[in-house]
Amino acid sequence: MSGGIGGVSWQTFNRLPPEDQQAIRDSVARQEAAQNEPAAPASAPGAETPPALKPAEAKTPEQAVASINGLPLPKTDDLNGMPSPVYQSVYQPRVTQFTTTRREEAQAALDRFEPKWEDYRDSGLNGATASYEYGEARDAFNDNPYVKELKRIVGEATDKPTEVPAYLRNDPSTKTNPEAVTNLPIDTARTALKNFGVELPPNPTPQQIAAGYELLGAMPQDLLAYAINPGTQVTYNAPLGGIGTPSFIPVRAEAGFSFEGKVELSDVQTGVDFQETQQFKTSVQLQSEAGVDVGKTPLNKLYRAATLLRQVSPEAKELIEGSPLLKNVVKGLPISGHYTEFEGTRLSYEATVTTQQGTKLAGGDMSGMPNPLDPLNMPTGTSVLMRGQDLQGSDFAVNYKAFTLAGNHTELDGAGFGVRKLEGSVVEVYAGPIQTVENATFFGLGRAGTAAIGLSVDTSMENRSLSTARIDLATPEGQQAYQNFMNGGRVPDWNPPGVQRSGTSEVLNAEHATRLGIDLGPLSWQAGGNSQLTITRNVWQDGTIDQQNTYTSADGMTSDVQFQVGRDGKPIDSKTEWKIVLSDFNPILTSYLNAAYRPDQVNKDFDGEQHVQLEFTSAELMELRDRSRAHVGSVGGKEHLADLDSGRVTPWNTNVAEHLAVAKTPDEVFAVLSNDFHTSQIPEDLLAMVFEQGNRAVPGTIRLKDAG
Structure with missing residues (x-):
C-alpha cells in the first residue's frame, strides 16, 4: 500500500481521530528505531545456525512440507495500538499474501517433484518398460505421505485464503500459560496430574517431569484451576455455602454451591476374545444450585410433639386444623420434596483396565491406572478418556407418607481426549467434542440416598465426534507425533511416517x-444389571470405513459386529465378523453347544461355568438359516414352513429354529442368535438340528474358556 503511513492510506489516516493517528505514528517510529539498531555481532565460527531452507530449495517432498510450514507468520508486532478497523485493513492483506505463498509454494513443489513422462520416454527404455516404470513412479509419488500433505496445503489455502491455519497459529487463548505452569512446585504439579488421571513415577526422569508440565500447559485454564488445589479429594459431596428463605416457611427458596466427587470401579467384564476388563471412573464436579424445597418446618415438628404429649388442648387443635392456613403452617403440608436446577463444570477420568490393574485400584493403589505419559507400558486393550464438560440440569424428589419418587437430569457439553493401547507398539489417540445426557429415577419407600428400599433406573447417552489417529511408537516419527499430541492435543490429520492411519470417529455410547x-446411609445392597451399547464408526483418510457395534446385555451376553466399507462405499462382506460371547455360561448348556459344533464330543462334560464365544462369517450365518429351514421343513412339514414364510403362522417364542428359518439377511439371523431371550434355548435347538441332519456340525466356530 503506497501513499500513506504505516501501511495506512493518507485518505484513511486523515479520517481517524487524533489519538489513533498518534498511535500509528508511534508504531512507525518504533519500526524505524528497530531498523536503525546496529546489527548483532556474528556468532563464533562453528556455532552458526544454518539458514532455514526455502521451499524452492527443497530436494524432497518432506523438506518442502517442513519449509512451507516454517514460513514466517503474517507480521503483527508493528500494529500494536492501532484501532481494530485499521488493524484489520493492514493485517488481512498480509494473511492473504501468506496463504497465497503457501499455496503457490506447495503447488510448485508438486509440479517439481511429480514424475515426468518425458524422462522415462527419453531414457532409452522400450515403450512398454518406460510406461510401466512411469506408472510405478506415479503410484509411489501419489502414495507419498508428504505429497498428500502438499496437496492438502494447496486445498486448504484455496478454500480458506483469509485464515491462518490454527496449527500454525499455536493459538494460546484456550490454553494455560505454559510459563505459569512451569512455576508450579513439583508436588503441586504431581497432584494436578494425578487429578487428571496421570501419575508420575516415584522417581521421575527429567523427560517425564518435562512431559508432565507440558501436559498441564495444554489444559484449559478453568480445568487446571480445580486440579492444582492440593489436598482436594474426590470422594465426597459438600455444600460450599448458599442462601435461602427462613426455615419456618413450608415452601422455601434456596440457592448455593456444591462440590462433588465420585469414584467407581465396575465388576469384571468378559468381552470379545475373552478379554477381561474393568471400568474405573472418577469425576470432580463443581456446580451452583437454585431451587425450591417443600417440607416440614420446626413449627410442624414442635406441634406434632406437643400433640403427642397432650400439650395442645382439643379446642386449640380443632381450631388449628379447621383453618386451611393454620393447618398448613402449623401441621405441615401433606407432601414434601424439592426441585433444584443447577449448572457447573465436571472433569472426569475414565479408564479401561485389566483385572490386575483393577485389583490394585480396589486396594487404593493408583499405580493401577493406565499412564498416557508411558504408553508403551499400557497393557493391550487398556485406554484412558479424559473429559472437561460444562453441565446443566435439574433434580427433584417428591415424598408422600413413606413413598418417594425422585429423579435427576443432567446435560453435559465439552471436549475430551484420550489414548488406547493397541497391539505391539501402536497406540490410538483421539480428541474432540463430547456431549452427554444422564438420567436417574428412583421409586420406593423411604428417602433416596439415606434409608430407602426401591427401584432405581439410570441411563446415559453420549456422542463423541473425535479426530483419531493410530501412531507407531516404534518409530522416531511416531514418537514425535505422540509427543505433539500430548503437548498440544493435536491429532495428526494425515499419514506421515509413524502414523499408520488418521481420520475421524463417531462414537455413540448408551448405558x-x-x-x-x-440403602442405609453409606451401606447398600442391590440386585440388578447393566446393559451397554457402543457404536464406533471410523472414517479414515483413504476413504475406507471401519465400524464396530457392541452390545452387552444385563445377563452378560455380548454381541459384536465388525465390518468395513471400501473406497467405493460398498461393504466388504469378506471383512465382516459376527461374534457372540456368553460369559459364565451354564456347563450343561455349554456341553450342548460344544456338541452342536463338535459332534464327535457329544458326551463331553464341563466342570463349572464356561466362557463361550461363537464366531460367524456372513456366509455361515446364511448357511445356518438354510439348515434351519431344512430342519423346520423336515420336522414340521413343508406346509408349516410355507405358513411361516407367508406370515400366516408366527414362530413360536421358544423355537429358535423357526425364527432362524424365516430370517432374510445375515443381520436377521444374527439378531436371533444374539437375543438374550433365546440364550438357554439355542444350544438345545442347534443340537437337535445336528442330530436330525446326520450329525453335521452347525456352521460357525466355537471357542471355550473355563470361567473359573
Whole structure:
C-alpha cells in the first residue's frame, strides 16, 4: 500500500481521530528505531545456525512440507495500538499474501517433484518398460505421505485464503500459560496430574517431569484451576455455602454451591476374545444450585410433639386444623420434596483396565491406572478418556407418607481426549467434542440416598465426534507425533511416517442400569444389571470405513459386529465378523453347544461355568438359516414352513429354529442368535438340528474358556 503511513492510506489516516493517528505514528517510529539498531555481532565460527531452507530449495517432498510450514507468520508486532478497523485493513492483506505463498509454494513443489513422462520416454527404455516404470513412479509419488500433505496445503489455502491455519497459529487463548505452569512446585504439579488421571513415577526422569508440565500447559485454564488445589479429594459431596428463605416457611427458596466427587470401579467384564476388563471412573464436579424445597418446618415438628404429649388442648387443635392456613403452617403440608436446577463444570477420568490393574485400584493403589505419559507400558486393550464438560440440569424428589419418587437430569457439553493401547507398539489417540445426557429415577419407600428400599433406573447417552489417529511408537516419527499430541492435543490429520492411519470417529455410547436394593446411609445392597451399547464408526483418510457395534446385555451376553466399507462405499462382506460371547455360561448348556459344533464330543462334560464365544462369517450365518429351514421343513412339514414364510403362522417364542428359518439377511439371523431371550434355548435347538441332519456340525466356530 503506497501513499500513506504505516501501511495506512493518507485518505484513511486523515479520517481517524487524533489519538489513533498518534498511535500509528508511534508504531512507525518504533519500526524505524528497530531498523536503525546496529546489527548483532556474528556468532563464533562453528556455532552458526544454518539458514532455514526455502521451499524452492527443497530436494524432497518432506523438506518442502517442513519449509512451507516454517514460513514466517503474517507480521503483527508493528500494529500494536492501532484501532481494530485499521488493524484489520493492514493485517488481512498480509494473511492473504501468506496463504497465497503457501499455496503457490506447495503447488510448485508438486509440479517439481511429480514424475515426468518425458524422462522415462527419453531414457532409452522400450515403450512398454518406460510406461510401466512411469506408472510405478506415479503410484509411489501419489502414495507419498508428504505429497498428500502438499496437496492438502494447496486445498486448504484455496478454500480458506483469509485464515491462518490454527496449527500454525499455536493459538494460546484456550490454553494455560505454559510459563505459569512451569512455576508450579513439583508436588503441586504431581497432584494436578494425578487429578487428571496421570501419575508420575516415584522417581521421575527429567523427560517425564518435562512431559508432565507440558501436559498441564495444554489444559484449559478453568480445568487446571480445580486440579492444582492440593489436598482436594474426590470422594465426597459438600455444600460450599448458599442462601435461602427462613426455615419456618413450608415452601422455601434456596440457592448455593456444591462440590462433588465420585469414584467407581465396575465388576469384571468378559468381552470379545475373552478379554477381561474393568471400568474405573472418577469425576470432580463443581456446580451452583437454585431451587425450591417443600417440607416440614420446626413449627410442624414442635406441634406434632406437643400433640403427642397432650400439650395442645382439643379446642386449640380443632381450631388449628379447621383453618386451611393454620393447618398448613402449623401441621405441615401433606407432601414434601424439592426441585433444584443447577449448572457447573465436571472433569472426569475414565479408564479401561485389566483385572490386575483393577485389583490394585480396589486396594487404593493408583499405580493401577493406565499412564498416557508411558504408553508403551499400557497393557493391550487398556485406554484412558479424559473429559472437561460444562453441565446443566435439574433434580427433584417428591415424598408422600413413606413413598418417594425422585429423579435427576443432567446435560453435559465439552471436549475430551484420550489414548488406547493397541497391539505391539501402536497406540490410538483421539480428541474432540463430547456431549452427554444422564438420567436417574428412583421409586420406593423411604428417602433416596439415606434409608430407602426401591427401584432405581439410570441411563446415559453420549456422542463423541473425535479426530483419531493410530501412531507407531516404534518409530522416531511416531514418537514425535505422540509427543505433539500430548503437548498440544493435536491429532495428526494425515499419514506421515509413524502414523499408520488418521481420520475421524463417531462414537455413540448408551448405558442402562436397573437396580432393586436397600440403602442405609453409606451401606447398600442391590440386585440388578447393566446393559451397554457402543457404536464406533471410523472414517479414515483413504476413504475406507471401519465400524464396530457392541452390545452387552444385563445377563452378560455380548454381541459384536465388525465390518468395513471400501473406497467405493460398498461393504466388504469378506471383512465382516459376527461374534457372540456368553460369559459364565451354564456347563450343561455349554456341553450342548460344544456338541452342536463338535459332534464327535457329544458326551463331553464341563466342570463349572464356561466362557463361550461363537464366531460367524456372513456366509455361515446364511448357511445356518438354510439348515434351519431344512430342519423346520423336515420336522414340521413343508406346509408349516410355507405358513411361516407367508406370515400366516408366527414362530413360536421358544423355537429358535423357526425364527432362524424365516430370517432374510445375515443381520436377521444374527439378531436371533444374539437375543438374550433365546440364550438357554439355542444350544438345545442347534443340537437337535445336528442330530436330525446326520450329525453335521452347525456352521460357525466355537471357542471355550473355563470361567473359573
